[in-house]
Amino acid sequence: MNETDGAAAESGRGHAAASDRLLARVIREESARIVAALTGWLGSLDLAEEAVAEAIEEAVRQWRTRGVPPNPGGWLTQAARHNAIDRLRREKRYREKLALLADPADAAPLTGEPDERLPLLFGCCHPAISPDAQLALTLRAICGLTTAQIARATLAPESTVAQRIVRAKRKIGATGIPLRIPEGSERAARLDIVLTVVSVMYSEAHLVAGGDAAADRDLADDAVWLARVVAHELPREAEAQGLLALLLFHRAREGARAVDGELILLADQDRARWDRRLIAEAQAVLEKAAKLRRPGRWQLHAAIAACHSDTRDGGDTDWLQVLTLYDMLLAYDRSPVVRLNRAVALAEVDGPQAALDEVDALGRALTGYHLWHAVRARMLRHLGRRDEAMAEDLRALELTANDAERRLLAARVDR
Amino acid sequence: MSQFAILIYEDPSFYETMPPEGWATVVDAHHTFTERVSELGGSLTGGGALAPVTTATTITGGGTVTDGPFVRSREALLGYYVVEARDLEHAVELAKLCPASGGGVEVRPLVDTATNPF
Numbered sequence: 001m002n003e004t005d006g007a008a009a010e011s012g013r014g015h016a017a018a019s020d021r022l023l024a025r026v027i028r029e030e031s032a033r034i035v036a037a038l039t040g041w042l043g044s045l046d047l048a049e050e051a052v053a054e055a056i057e058e059a060v061r062q063w064r065t066r067g068v069p070p071n072p073g074g075w076l077t078q079a080a081r082h083n084a085i086d087r088l089r090r091e092k093r094y095r096e097k098l099a100l101l102a103d104p105a106d107a108a109p110l111t112g113e114p115d116e117r118l119p120l121l122f123g124c125c126h127p128a129i130s131p132d133a134q135l136a137l138t139l140r141a142i143c144g145l146t147t148a149q150i151a152r153a154t155l156a157p158e159s160t161v162a163q164r165i166v167r168a169k170r171k172i173g174a175t176g177i178p179l180r181i182p183e184g185s186e187r188a189a190r191l192d193i194v195l196t197v198v199s200v201m202y203s204e205a206h207l208v209a210g211g212d213a214a215a216d217r218d219l220a221d222d223a224v225w226l227a228r229v230v231a232h233e234l235p236r237e238a239e240a241q242g243l244l245a246l247l248l249f250h251r252a253r254e255g256a257r258a259v260d261g262e263l264i265l266l267a268d269q270d271r272a273r274w275d276r277r278l279i280a281e282a283q284a285v286l287e288k289a290a291k292l293r294r295p296g297r298w299q300l301h302a303a304i305a306a307c308h309s310d311t312r313d314g315g316d317t318d319w320l321q322v323l324t325l326y327d328m329l330l331a332y333d334r335s336p337v338v339r340l341n342r343a344v345a346l347a348e349v350d351g352p353q354a355a356l357d358e359v360d361a362l363g364r365a366l367t368g369y370h371l372w373h374a375v376r377a378r379m380l381r382h383l384g385r386r387d388e389a390m391a392e393d394l395r396a397l398e399l400t401a402n403d404a405e406r407r408l409l410a411a412r413v414d415r
Numbered sequence: 416m417s418q419f420a421i422l423i424y425e426d427p428s429f430y431e432t433m434p435p436e437g438w439a440t441v442v443d444a445h446h447t448f449t450e451r452v453s454e455l456g457g458s459l460t461g462g463g464a465l466a467p468v469t470t471a472t473t474i475t476g477g478g479t480v481t482d483g484p485f486v487r488s489r490e491a492l493l494g495y496y497v498v499e500a501r502d503l504e505h506a507v508e509l510a511k512l513c514p515a516s517g518g519g520v521e522v523r524p525l526v527d528t529a530t531n532p533f
Contacts, residue, residue, distance in 0.1 A: 127480035130473035167469055171482070174470040 018063045024217050026063075027056055028225060030073040031144025034080055036116035039179065045123070046169040047087060048080075049141050055079035056144050086324055117142065118233045121226075123172060123179035125194045133168035134197050135204075136161050143222045154204050155218045190232070191324055195243045195298055198226050224251055231285070241289035242299030248282035249305035251275070263404045267314030279309045297332035319348035336365035340375055352382035370399035374409065416499045418460065418525040419506035421513050424490040427468055429517025444514035452498055457509045462496035490518045497525065 018026075031052060055076050069075045124137045126231050135154070139145045146268035147165065151158040171177065205219035224247050231237075231244040256273035257264060264270075286302050304325045311317050326342035339362055347355035356379040359372070366372035377392035390413065397409045422497060430438070452459050468491040471484040496513065500506035503524070510522045526532040 082429065128482055130482040133482070171470055174466055 017065050018068045020217065021221075023060060023063055024043065024221060026068055026072045027059065027076075027144040028142075028222060029180060030076050031056065032117035032120055032142040033115075034073070034077050035141045036120045036179075037077075038080060038084060039120070040085060040116070044173060045120075045141075046173050047084060049165075049169060051084035052076070052080045053146065054083045057146050060146060088376060098361050099358070115229075115233055117229060119180045121230070122181050122190060123177055124168075125190070125197050126172070127190075127193060128175065128176045128177060129168045129171060130164075130402060131197075131200075132156075132287075133164040135192070135200055136164045137168045138197050138226075139201070139219075139222070140165055143226065145222070146216055147300075149217045153217055162319060188239075191237060191239060194230065195227075195239060198223050198230065198243060199247075199298075200264060201226065202250065220251065220254070223247060236292065237290035238289045238294040239296040239298045241285050241292070242296060242302050245282045245286035245289060245302035246298055246305055248278050248285065249309055252278035252282065252309065256413060258404065263408045265408075266308060267317075282306070282309070295328075297329060300329040300332065304329070317348070319345050323349050336362050337369075337371075338373055340366060343379075344375060347379060347382070352379045358381065368399060370396045370405070370409075373399065377412075395401065416458075416501060416508075419498055419500050419503070419510075420523045420525055421496040421498060421506075421510045422492060422523065423494040423496075423513065423515050424521060425493050425515055425518030425520070426490050427493065427517075430493075431467075441514060443500040448512050448514055451512050452509050455505075455509060455512075456501070457505065458499045460497045460499055462494070465492065468493075504520040 010163060016252075029192045034055075035045070035049050038051060039045045042048050058079060059072070059076060062070075063069075107293070121138065121142050124141055125134045129137070136150055139150045139153070140147065145153070147162050148158055150156075151161045172179075180205070201219050202223035205221075205223065224244075227244040227247045230267040231240045234240045253266075253269065255275060256269035256271070257266075259273075263322060282302070283306060286299065286306060289299050289302075304322055307318055307322050307325065323342070323345040326338070326345055330337060330342070340359065343355045343358040343362075346358060356376070359376050359379055362372065373392045373396035377389045378390035380386075380392060393409060393413045397406060400406045400409060430441075433441075449459055451460075468484050473481050473483060473485045475481070496508060498509055500509055503522070506522050506524075510520050513520050
C-alpha cells in the first residue's frame with residue numbers, strides 16, 4: 001500500500017522525533033502480522049499478543065523522541081520475540097516452545113507471506129466475545145494501539161479496557177475460538193460483525209473529536225485503514241467495499257464537519273472544504289461494490305452518503321432519492337437509529353408532521369438518546385410549536401456528553 | 416433404578432480466591448464423593464467439571480451467538496454428576512454428600528423422552 005511506502009521513506013530519512021501520525025501508521029502496518037506470526041509459533045494468542053503489545057509500548061516511548069528505525073517491522077518482531085522468550089522462561093508449561101523461538105531460521109522477514117491479518121481479525125470479532133471486547137481487542141491486536149490509547153479513544157477507564165482484553169483473549173484460548181475466516185453460510189454474518197466493529201471504531205472517533213480529551217491516536221484514521229485492509233483482502237465481498245466507501249465519504253466531509261472544534265451540520269457545511277479526491281475514491285469503490293450485485297446495508301449507507309456528497313449546498317439535496325435508499329435500508333436494518341435518520345429525510349419529502357409521527361413512534365426505544373430529542377425539537381420547530389421545541393432541545397443538551405455537540409445544541413437553545 | 420442429575424451451583428469467586436492447597440482438598444472431596452456413591456448403593460454414570468463461566472458462550476433460539484452464560488447470577492453451574500439411584504430420596508441422600516461448599520446442588524430426574532414429560 002502506498003501509505004506504507006511513504007512511512008518507510010519518511011522513517012528512513014533520519015532519526016528525528018516521530019509524530020503521532022507516523023507512529024500510528026508504522027505500528028498498525030506491522031502489529032497484526034507480528035501477532036499472527038507469533039501466535040502461529042506459540043500456539044497462544046494470549047502470549048503472542050501480550051509480547052507484541054509490550055514491544056509496541058516500548059516502541060512508542062523510544063520512537064517518539066529518537067525517531068523510527070529504518071526497519072520498524074524487524075525491530076518490533078525482535079522486541080516481541082524477546083518479550084515472548086522472557087515470558088516463556090517464567091512459565092514452566094511453555095518451556096518446550098522456547099527452542100522454536102530461539103531458532104534463527106524463524107526470524108525471516110514476514111513480508112511476502114499471505115496476509116494473516118484477516119483470520120486474526122475474524123477471531124477477534126467472534127460473536128462469542130462481547131462487542132466492547134471485540135472492539136478493544138481489534139484495536140490492540142490488529143491496529144496496535146496501547147491500552148492507554150484505547151482507553152483515551154473510547155472514553156473508558158484503562159483498567160476496564162485491560163480487563164476486557166484479558167478476558168477476550170482467555171476466552172479465545174480456553175474455548176478454542178479459531179483464528180480463521182469462516183466459509184459458507186457463517187461467512188456473511190461474521191463479516192458483518194467485523195464491519196460493524198470497524199464502523200463503531202469510526203463513530204467512537206467522532207465522540208472523542210469534540211471532547212476535551214486529547215487523543216494521540218485518531219481512531220477514524222485507524223478505522224479507514226482497517227476498512228481498506230478488509231476491502232483489499234476480500235475484493236469479492238460487496239459489503240466490505242460498501243463500508244470502505246461509506247467511511248471514505250464521511251472522511252471526505254471531516255474538514256467541513258468540525259471547524260475550530262465546532263460541529264457544523266451537514267446542511268450548513270461549506271462544500272469547498274470537502275475532500276474531492278476522497279469523494280471520487282469513495283464513488284469508485286461503491287461502483288465496484290455495485291458490480292458484484294450483492295446489495296447490503298453498508299452499501300446502502302454508502303449510497304445515502306453519496307447522495308449528500310453530490311450536493312453543491314444543503315438546498316439541492318435529492319431527498320426523495322435519500323428517502324428511497326432509507327426505505328431499502330429498512331429491509332436490512334430496522335434499528336430505531338436508522339428509522340430516526342430516515343425520519344429526517346421523510347420530513348423533507350412529506351413534511352414535518354409525517355416525520356414527527358414517525359419520531360414519536362420511536363419514543364419508547366429512543367427516549368434518553370440525545371439525537372432523538374434533537375430531531376424531535378427540529379420537527380416541532382418546523383411545525384411552529386416553539387415552546388415544545390425548546391423543551392426538547394434542552395433535554396437533548398442535558399443528555400449530550402460530547403462538548404462540541406453541547407455547544408451546537410446550546411447555540412440553538414439561545415436563539 | 417432411575418437416573419438423576421446432580422447440578423452443582425456455586426459462587427465462582429469461592430474457587431478463584433482459594434489457595435492451591437484448597438484446590439487439592441476440593442479434588443479429594445470429589446474423589447471421596449464418588450466412592451461414597453457406590454458404598455451407598457448408587458452408581459455414577461457421568462459427570463464433569465465446567466470451565467469458568469467467563470468461557471461460556473450462549474446461543475439463543477434465533478441462533479444468535481453471544482458472550483456469557485445463559486442465566487446470569489452470582490452462583491453459576493460449575494459441574495454436574497449423573498447418578499443411578501433407587502428414587503428421589505436415595506438421590507438426595509447421595510447429593511447431600513456432593514461437595515459444593517461455595518453454594519449448593521440441585522437434583523433433577525433424567526427422563527425418558529419417548530413421551531413429552533412436561
